[in-house]
Amino acid sequence: MPELPxxxxxxxxxxxxxxxxxxxxxxxxxxxxxxxxxxxxxxxxGVMGGQVQDVQRxxxxxxVPLSKDGQPDDPTLILHLGMTGGLRIHPRSRxxxxxxxxxxxxxxxxxLRFLDPRKFGHLWLVADPRNVLSLLGPEPxxxxxxxxxLAQALxxxxxxxxxxxxxxxxxxxxxxxxxxxxxxxxxxxxxxxxAGLSVGEISRLRDSIINALTTAxxxxxxxxxxxxxxxxxxxxxxxxxxxxxxxxxRCGTPVELIRVRGRSTYFCPQCQLPGGRLVP
DNA sequence: AGTACGTCCTGATCGC
DNA sequence: TGCGATCAGGACGTAC
Numbered sequence: 001m002p003e004l005p006x007x008x009x010x011x012x013x014x015x016x017x018x019x020x021x022x023x024x025x026x027x028x029x030x031x032x033x034x035x036x037x038x039x040x041x042x043x044x045x046g047v048m049g050g051q052v053q054d055v056q057r058x059x060x061x062x063x064v065p066l067s068k069d070g071q072p073d074d075p076t077l078i079l080h081l082g083m084t085g086g087l088r089i090h091p092r093s094r095x096x097x098x099x100x101x102x103x104x105x106x107x108x109x110x111x112l113r114f115l116d117p118r119k120f121g122h123l124w125l126v127a128d129p130r131n132v133l134s135l136l137g138p139e140p141x142x143x144x145x146x147x148x149x150l151a152q153a154l155x156x157x158x159x160x161x162x163x164x165x166x167x168x169x170x171x172x173x174x175x176x177x178x179x180x181x182x183x184x185x186x187x188x189x190x191x192x193x194x195a196g197l198s199v200g201e202i203s204r205l206r207d208s209i210i211n212a213l214t215t216a217x218x219x220x221x222x223x224x225x226x227x228x229x230x231x232x233x234x235x236x237x238x239x240x241x242x243x244x245x246x247x248x249x250r251c252g253t254p255v256e257l258i259r260v261r262g263r264s265t266y267f268c269p270q271c272q273l274p275g276g277r278l279v280p
Numbered sequence: 281a282g283t284a285c286g287t288c289c290t291g292a293t294c295g296c
Numbered sequence: 297t298g299c300g301a302t303c304a305g306g307a308c309g310t311a312c
Contacts, residue, residue: 001304118288
């Protein structure tokens with residue numbers, strides 16, 4: 001379920017744990033299908049000996065630029081946590097956690113551990129990250145994510161707005177939960193055809209996406225500090241209950257569950273009317 | 281091109 | 297109580 005806030009929090013955890021400056025001394029791939037590019041052998045050889053320069057994020061992707069003896073084409077390690085992925089930096093002496101898929105040994109005796117029960121996480125090692133990230137839309141917490149840009153991306157699209165918010169080419173970083181939360185905050189029904197949204201609604205949706213993600217990042221950041229040296233677990237930094245029948249926190253109407261493109265979608269039938277409506 | 285659905289995965293939960 | 301069926305969903309492939 002990692003979406004932008006969880007991935008951003010993971011990034012900050014890796015920074016705080018001191019990953020930059022460390023050098024990879026060994027790589028163990030426990031599920032070869034996770035490695036998307038290049039071959040598993042090339043991936044392992046490419047990562048080993050690489051010194052971590054930084055930990056960055058783009059959408060739901062974590063970018064780890066490496067330096068290898070000042071070679072001209074320094075590679076970048078890219079990680080995607082999929083649905084159930086998580087990263088930990090642990091001393092090598094610490095018992096292996098369940099569902100460990102990959103291990104990246106570091107030169108100080110610690111280890112970057114990739115946990116991933118469902119095996120939906122992915123790894124890349126590329127010279128140019130743009131090869132992997134080229135289809136991503138705007139970064140929602142950057143200035144580039146404007147209402148005009150969102151309107152442009154939604155123009156001519158008649159699919160349900162909920163479905164389009166899950167497309168990473170529209171906006172990068174939203175998943176099922178924060179898509180619901182953003183629509184709830186904006187007072188927009190998830191089944192509304194995107195092209196039918198007014199300029200005002202799109203502007204409100206853009207603001208709500210930013211609010212939902214910003215609020216969640218702040219909550220995660222605070223709890224990350226409190227939970228150090230482990231990342232926080234089991235936070236629920238959204239306001240729309242993810243359980244049908246629970247009262248809407250704004251109006252008390254029972255929240256409803258529908259399927260949009262096969263995805264569980266929670267919304268308030270009063271605050272998010274199918275025909276659209278101004279939110280107070 | 282846009283839209284929708286199946287697929288990969290396995291732990292947790294549901295229903296009989 | 298036990299066990300098989302179902303659910304969960306990020307990203308991609310395939311089909312219409």
